[in-house]
Amino acid sequence: KDDYKEIREEYYATLIDKKWKTLEQAQNMKPKIDWSKVPPKPNFIGNLMIKEHPINEIIEFIDWTPFFQVYQLRGKYPN
Numbered sequence: 001k002d003d004y005k006e007i008r009e010e011y012y013a014t015l016i017d018k019k020w021k022t023l024e025q026a027q028n029m030k031p032k033i034d035w036s037k038v039p040p041k042p043n044f045i046g047n048l049m050i051k052e053h054p055i056n057e058i059i060e061f062i063d064w065t066p067f068f069q070v071y072q073l074r075g076k077y078p079n
Helices: 002-016 023-028 055-061 065-070
Strands: none
């Protein structure tokens, strides 16, 4: 508990030196968004399956890290 108290006090001490803006100043600085501009509709939504593509060309782009993490396999890929 004493460690947390010390950390908390150090954090609050850093807040004292900061120059805070008033609510009105912050509201005046809000981003101005033109809602009339809408992003274009995508040509395709969902999953795309490419059947006739050689696996040898895409295998170098596969990140195997999640596979190793889920199955709790030790070591690093590709080593």
